[in-house]
Amino acid sequence: MKLGRFELKHGLILPPIAGYSDVGMRMLCIRYGAELTFTEMVSAKGLVYGNENTRELLITHETEKIKAVQLFGREEGFIARAVQLEPLKKFDIIDINFGCPVHKIVKSGEGSALMKEPEQVYKIIKYAVEAAEGRLVTGKIRAGWSKDFRNAVEVALAIQEGGGAMVTVHGRTRDMLYSGFADPGIIKEVKDSLKIPVVANGDIADRESYLRMLSATGADGVAIGRGAIGRPYVFSEVLGKTVEYDIGELLREHIEELLKYYPERVVVNNIKKHAAFYVKGRKGAKQIKESVLRAATVKEVLDSFAV
Ligand SMILES: Cc1cc2nc3c(=O)[nH]c(=O)nc-3n(C[C@H](O)[C@H](O)[C@H](O)COP(=O)(O)O)c2cc1C
Structure with a gap:
């Protein structure tokens, strides 16, 4: 998968996982084959207001050859200001969260609440791209808001239109939270509709689920979240490599x-x-x-x- 000036051989990605994808977990995932790793989601407002706890989330490891941060927020102005801050300059990729289902986030119109506002998604990405001055901006979305509102394709197109470089799709709707199964069908629809790379996400935990997701979606890469917690070697396993670890x-x-x-x-x-x-x-x-x-x-x- 080609992502700006970067080339990912297998498209193996550790997505943002709040409370887990800290610098230690990312270092281990890289060792076992993750090619792109994201920080936990970081509040754009928190960064702009100089919140110390927020800034601590920006720590990266030297083995992260591509540095990627995820921001959340709903106001394009705040996102753009955050992107321009000095501590964000080291990041090659700025991902925007359009998938977080947590009540506290959604009630502020952030995260997956934005799935209902493709025009706002477009605006956020466009402002971020302008502020990023050549750094890449990507988006992470869900299948939709609910089973009657599965508009992943529309939101993904808004990200592409706004100048986004990649879209990751978690194949669940917001109202599913983490129940049921991620639907590869909607990820395939997004893949078939976009020119930019599409990353499939949801329920990949071993080689079998990895191969199944790839063949069902034709995605350019996969993001493995929960399957990598306590199991950083999963990135080797999905490629069929035998790994030794203690x-x-x-x-x-x-x-x-x-x-x-x-x-x-x-x-x-x-x-x-x-x-x-x-x-x-x-x-x-x-x-x-x-x-x-x-x-x-x-x-x-x-x-x-x-x-
Ligand atoms: C505890 C937890 C925290 C998460 N935090 C984030 C986050 O900060 N940003 C984000 O985009 N997704 C977040 N996610 C979603 C994951 O990145 C991923 O999309 C989801 O877990 C489905 O993939 P999986 O089945 O491989 O885990 C989180 C998921 C969990 C379980």
Whole structure:
């Protein structure tokens, strides 16, 4: 897949995952074959107002050869101002969130609420592209708002018209949240309607679901979200490569990366969520999970895994 001056061999992407796709997770996903990784979604307004917690989300890893940030917001002016801020200058790609289904976001007319406003989507992308001065702007959308309102093609075309460089489609509507299944049919419709690259997203977790999604949609790439939490090696697995890894070691590296930037207390809290996924399917998982939950220090987290 060609994306501006970048070439992705397989189109393997780690999408934004708020609360998870931190710099540690992204570093590990890159190691195992992800070719493009996104920060967690970042509030355009938060950035413009100089919110410190918001800015912390912009940390990137040196192995992220293509740096990609995701912004959310509904006012084109704020998005454009955020794009022009100094801390965003290092990013090659600025993705805009049109898919977040969370009530707090939707009630402000942001995230997937914008699926109902293709004209506003067009405006946001156009302003962002102008402000980006050559950096790429992309969009991430859902199938639509509800089963009676599946307008992914219209919104994707608005992104293309506005100058967007790529569209990622999660094949669920907003009202499905994360229930049911992502529909490859709507992703194919988008792919067949656009000239710019289209990335298929939803429920890819192994080689079988990866191949099924590719053949059903003809997409230029795939984004693997939940399937990569606690399983950064999934990007190798989908290509049929055998990988060796030690879960305890992955967790340790993940923690060490986060400790470069955040206080231990914050790292322990964040890593607990990841640990529950790292341990999945492992012998003694229940005990390890309980022990991790009780942990107050990094050492206690790691000791829990050393059984
Ligand atoms: C906990 C969680 C947080 C997410 N955060 C974001 C986000 O910040 N931005 C975004 O565009 N999508 C976000 N998503 C959606 C994922 O990127 C992805 O589209 C969705 O999970 C479907 O793909 P999957 O089945 O591979 O996980 C999030 C999903 C989950 C479960």
